[in-house]
């Protein structure tokens with residue numbers, strides 16, 4: 001008899017849809033671990049930039065990904081021993097993450113690192129292929145989205161609140177372009193899988209989205225699916 005693996009809630013969706021916010025809050029409510037998989041692609045893009053590795057150099061990036069010097073302990077995100085949680089949130093690094101994430105050897109090199117986050121009592125994770133590739137046996141798969149305009153407005157508000165300059169039309173353009181690249185790639189593309197439940201948060205508050213995910217997860221546990 002094989003021991004059952006810890007449960008996983010996989011939340012995938014386009015950029016600025018609120019995946020990270022919802023996933024982190026669901027994890028907190030359940031006392032589960034949380035993995036922001038996009039941060040790994042972002043840290044790799046930053047690391048490559050710092051090391052002069054081109055974002056199209058697949059063998060160079062795959063080698064860098066396999067040995068990525070990241071440390072998620074103490075609640076932060078250290079790259080080469082330096083806190084990088086803020087710097088990886090830039091639009092430039094987001095674009096870099098999307099470019100390196102399109103390369104199959106890079107995705108393969110990051111797979112085991114992501115799966116290692118699956119620990120008791122459970123994991124909530126967000127990204128683009130959490131339900132399709134990384135955790136295909138996830139207990140619950142959610143495709144979380146919102147209209148592109150709504151996502152751009154949320155990102156704009158987020159940047160302004162952080163005291164950063166932000167241009168709404170440019171943000172909308174960048175979001176649409178990045179999603180198109182993530183959806184068009186042949187490996188692990190951004191899309192709603194048939195077994196993922198759709199959660200459109202365009203007209204929902206964060207707490208409503210969190211409650212919906214928790215409700216779906218509770219129902220799965222009762223039905224044993």
Ligand SMILES: Nc1ncnc2c1ncn2[C@@H]1O[C@H](COP(=O)(O)OP(=O)(O)OP(=O)(O)O)[C@@H](O)[C@H]1O
Pocket residue numbers: 014015016017018019020021022038154155157158201204205206207209
């Ligand atoms: N339902 C919601 N209503 C209003 N604002 C929301 C909602 N969900 C998320 N937000 C806000 O939208 C912004 C973007 O959310 P978040 O960073 O979680 O998105 P994301 O999908 O993880 O983005 P990325 O893919 O770029 O990492 C945040 O400021 C967050 O507070």
Ligand SMILES: Nc1ccn([C@H]2C[C@H](O)[C@@H](COP(=O)(O)O)O2)c(=O)n1
Pocket residue numbers: 015016037038039041042094097098101102126127128129130178182
């Ligand atoms: N599972 C993942 C997560 C992220 N990426 C790539 C594609 C995204 O545009 C980019 C940044 O992700 P974000 O932090 O915005 O969630 O990283 C991916 O390919 N697969």
